[in-house]
Amino acid sequence: MTIRLAILTVSDRCAAGEATDTAGPALAARASEALGARLVAGACVPDDRDAIAAMLRDWASAAPAPELILTTGGTGLAPRDITPEATLRVLERQHPGIVELMRARCGARHPRAYLSRAVAGTIGATLIINLPGSEPGALESFDAIAVILPHALGVLRGTARDCGVRRVSRGTAT
Amino acid sequence: MTIRLAILTVSDRCAAGEATDTAGPALAARASEALGARLVAGACVPDDRDAIAAMLRDWASAAPAPELILTTGGTGLAPRDITPEATLRVLERQHPGIVELMRARCGARHPRAYLSRAVAGTIGATLIINLPGSEPGALESFDAIAVILPHALGVLRGTARDCGVRRVSRGTAT
Amino acid sequence: MTIRLAILTVSDRCAAGEATDTAGPALAARASEALGARLVAGACVPDDRDAIAAMLRDWASAAPAPELILTTGGTGLAPRDITPEATLRVLERQHPGIVELMRARCGARHPRAYLSRAVAGTIGATLIINLPGSEPGALESFDAIAVILPHALGVLRGTARDCGVRRVSRGTAT
Numbered sequence: 001m002t003i004r005l006a007i008l009t010v011s012d013r014c015a016a017g018e019a020t021d022t023a024g025p026a027l028a029a030r031a032s033e034a035l036g037a038r039l040v041a042g043a044c045v046p047d048d049r050d051a052i053a054a055m056l057r058d059w060a061s062a063a064p065a066p067e068l069i070l071t072t073g074g075t076g077l078a079p080r081d082i083t084p085e086a087t088l089r090v091l092e093r094q095h096p097g098i099v100e101l102m103r104a105r106c107g108a109r110h111p112r113a114y115l116s117r118a119v120a121g122t123i124g125a126t127l128i129i130n131l132p133g134s135e136p137g138a139l140e141s142f143d144a145i146a147v148i149l150p151h152a153l154g155v156l157r158g159t160a161r162d163c164g165v166r167r168v169s170r171g172t173a174t
Numbered sequence: 175m176t177i178r179l180a181i182l183t184v185s186d187r188c189a190a191g192e193a194t195d196t197a198g199p200a201l202a203a204r205a206s207e208a209l210g211a212r213l214v215a216g217a218c219v220p221d222d223r224d225a226i227a228a229m230l231r232d233w234a235s236a237a238p239a240p241e242l243i244l245t246t247g248g249t250g251l252a253p254r255d256i257t258p259e260a261t262l263r264v265l266e267r268q269h270p271g272i273v274e275l276m277r278a279r280c281g282a283r284h285p286r287a288y289l290s291r292a293v294a295g296t297i298g299a300t301l302i303i304n305l306p307g308s309e310p311g312a313l314e315s316f317d318a319i320a321v322i323l324p325h326a327l328g329v330l331r332g333t334a335r336d337c338g339v340r341r342v343s344r345g346t347a348t
Numbered sequence: 349m350t351i352r353l354a355i356l357t358v359s360d361r362c363a364a365g366e367a368t369d370t371a372g373p374a375l376a377a378r379a380s381e382a383l384g385a386r387l388v389a390g391a392c393v394p395d396d397r398d399a400i401a402a403m404l405r406d407w408a409s410a411a412p413a414p415e416l417i418l419t420t421g422g423t424g425l426a427p428r429d430i431t432p433e434a435t436l437r438v439l440e441r442q443h444p445g446i447v448e449l450m451r452a453r454c455g456a457r458h459p460r461a462y463l464s465r466a467v468a469g470t471i472g473a474t475l476i477i478n479l480p481g482s483e484p485g486a487l488e489s490f491d492a493i494a495v496i497l498p499h500a501l502g503v504l505r506g507t508a509r510d511c512g513v514r515r516v517s518r519g520t521a522t
Contacts, residue, residue, distance in 0.1 A: 077443070077470065077504040085441060093259060093291065095251070096270070096444070097277050101288040103445050104278065104452065111496050114449040115503070117441065122251065148285050155289070156251040267433060267465065269425070270444070271451050275462040278452065296425065322459050329463070330425040 003153055005031050006041035006059045006066040008052070010073035010083050011133060015046040023072040023138040027131070030139055031070070034146045040066055047074050052086035060090070060123040067153050069126055070142070073133030075118045083130055084119045091121035091128065098129060098145055098152070105144035106137075116141070125157050177327055179205050180215035180233045180240040182226070184247035184257045185307060189220040197246040197312040201305070204313055205244070208320045214240055221248050226260035234264070234297040241327050243300055244316070247307030249292045257304055258293045265295035265302065272303060272319055272326070279318035280311075290315070299331050351501055353379050354389035354407045354414040356400070358421035358431045359481060363394040371420040371486040375479070378487055379418070382494045388414055395422050400434035408438070408471040415501050417474055418490070421481030423466045431478055432467045439469035439476065446477060446493055446500070453492035454485075464489070473505050 007027055013019035021044055031037040041059055045051040052071070059069055074083030088094070098120040106113030118130035118141070129145070131138040154160030181201055187193035195218055205211040215233055219225040226248070233243055248257030262268070272294040280287030292304035292315070303319070305312040328334030355375055361367035369392055379385040389407055393399040400422070407417055422431030436442070446468040454461030466478035466489070477493070479486040502508030 077475070077500055078509065079473065079504070079506055082441070093256070095289075095291050096273070097281075097288040097290050097292075099444070100274060100277055100448060101281060101285065103448055104281075107445075107449060107452075111449065112499055114445040114493075115496055115500055116445050117443050119444075125253065127251070145288075148289055151286055152251055152289055156253070158253055161252065267425075267430070269463075269465050270447070270467075271455075271462040271464050274448060274451055275455060275459065278455075299427065301425070319462075322463055325460055326425055326463055330427070332427055335426065 001159070003035050003037040003068055004040045004064065004066040005037040006069045007039065008055055008069060008071045009042075009044040010047055010052055010071055011044065012046045012080060014044045023131075023133060023135040026135050027070055027072060027138055027142060030142055031068075034143075035149060037068065047080040047082055049082050049086045049089070052083060053089045056087065056090045056123070056128060060126040060128075065124060065126045067126060067157060068149070069128045070131055071128070072131045072138045075116050075130050075132055077115060077117070081117070084117045087119050087121070087128055087130055090123055091119070092123050094119065094121040095127070096120075098148070101148070102141050102144045106140050113137075113141075122156065127153060127156055175333070177209050177211040177242055178214045178238065178240040179211040180243045181213065182216075182229055182243060182245045183218040184221055184226055184245055185218065186220045186254060188218045197305075197307060197309040200309050201244055201246060201312055201316060204316055205242075208317075209323060211242065221254040221256055223256050223260045223263070226257055227263050230261065230264045230297070230302060234300040234302075239298060239300050241300060241331060242323070243302045244305055245302070246305045246312045249290050249304050249306055251289060251291070255291070258291045261293050261295070261302055261304055264297055265293070266297050268293065268295040269301070270294075272322070275322070276315050276318045280314050287311075287315075296330065301327060301330055349507070351379075351383050351385040351416055352388045352412065352414040353385040354417045355387065356390075356403055356417065356419045357392040358395055358400055358419055359392060360394045360428060362392045371479075371481060371483040374483050375418055375420060375486055375490060378490055379416075382491075383497060385416065395428040395430055397430050397434045397437070400431060401437045404435065404438045404471070404476060408474040408476075413472060413474050415474060415505060416497070417476045418479055419476070420479045420486045423464050423478050423480055425463065425465070429465070432465045435467050435469070435476060435478055438471055439467070440471050442467065442469040443475070446496070449496070450489050450492045454488055461485075461489075470504065475500060475504055
């Protein structure tokens with residue numbers, strides 16, 4: 001089953017046409033290659049909490065909703081960076097493990113990767129993950145977690161399972 | 175001093191009698207062996223936020239309360255997995271470090287361990303830690319943090335200390 | 349540009365004059381040496397949520413505010429430890445990455461470092477980071493993150509940038 005992917009670029013300058021988003025298209029290509037994901041939605045919004053949250057909610061409530069939303073940009077300490085806060089506002093369940101893996105793997109190569117404030121989590125059956133705004137940073141962060149995404153998305157949509165318990169075998173009653 | 179332990183198995187299928195909980199008993203045995211912990215309470219509830227939160231609150235307000243509550247199950251991305259959210263609802267103080275250690279150690283062997291959304295923290299003098307639902311996952315996660323639990327529980331009940339400051343020696347005034 | 353630093357020692361015993369704060373002065377010396385930071389404020393408060401939060405808010409709203417506030421003490425599991433909760437109350441943006449780096453690096457040497465519940469984040473243009481209360485623990489934790497602090501503070505005050513997007517070159521219209 002193909003993964004439906006949406007990518008939200010968060011950048012004042014891109015939204016104003018003062019800069020070109022290269023991270024978004026690069027992520028779409030990488031996710032297609034690595035996961036066979038198909039881009040079903042893409043947008044660019046400024047570093048505005050309401051605009052980010054509204055777009056995430058909008059996408060997650062579409063029918064069918066994308067299984068995966070990647071955001072790129074706004075996860076650092078710059079005064080306007082607000083993507084994690086906007087994301088937390090809409091998440092129903094947080095996923096600290098995914099972003100811990102991202103920071104641990106990228107940070108092992110260059111400690112500045114730990115400056116990402118990225119969060120992850122779910123709304124309904126959609127997994128949302130924040131990535132950095134720079135093209136190399138976004139790709140490296142995606143690569144760091146790509147290996148666990150197919151299983152994550154399979155569990156989220158109920159086609160894979162984290163087996164927890166042994167089924168009780170029921171004898172045929174007579 | 176013996177550690178009083180309670181174990182909460184969170185599983186729709188176990189609660190409905192459709193599956194047998196093996197993680198709970200295995201955890202009790204492992205915690206007895208590793209920490210000398212004594213099981214004082216155990217239960218199985220469905221993946222229901224209110225049921226989980228009610229049981230945790232109930233145990234933590236007993237007299238004497240267990241020093242340690244381990245939950246098993248409901249920490250992943252399956253649609254019904256809600257144990258971390260139920261736990262966060264009752265925690266007074268969160269403990270991100272314990273679950274970071276769990277994911278870092280287990281994830282070093284198999285990256286999927288980072289898919290755990292487990293949280294930890296305290297209510298009163300009780301430490302609550304979420305563990306995965308599979309028996310091997312629960313045991314491996316417990317083993318990853320067992321080394322720091324005796325000190326953690328000692329500090330929590332005030333019998334050990336994280337020495338922070340140098341005592342002022344008070345001279346005898348004349 | 350010199351970094352303005354404030355250090356808050358959180359300790360019932362220090363606040364009551366029953367113990368001498370050694371972690372605070374040691375941190376000031378280390379931050380001066382490592383970052384060229386200049387101590388502009390320092391205080392000692394008891395392990396009281398309101399007292400801690402009030403001091404952090406007070407410092408962060410000064411003009412000019414310190415770029416960096418380090419707290420020492422109250423991050424563990426002792427019954428009165430409440431520094432992370434007081435800090436979370438005043439933070440506008442959380443920074444999980446900084447404390448993950450701290451615990452990962454210190455914890456690699458001694459797993460008990462994972463027992464720190466430290467949080468980090470920002471109010472306005474001020475970065476606040478919780479550190480342990482013991483002098484060696486505080487210094488080791490500071491050392492673990494010092495390498496990323498100059499860039500972090502530069503981005504926060506807008507003098508450095510996490511380059512996210514390629515500028516659109518605007519041709520001269522004729």
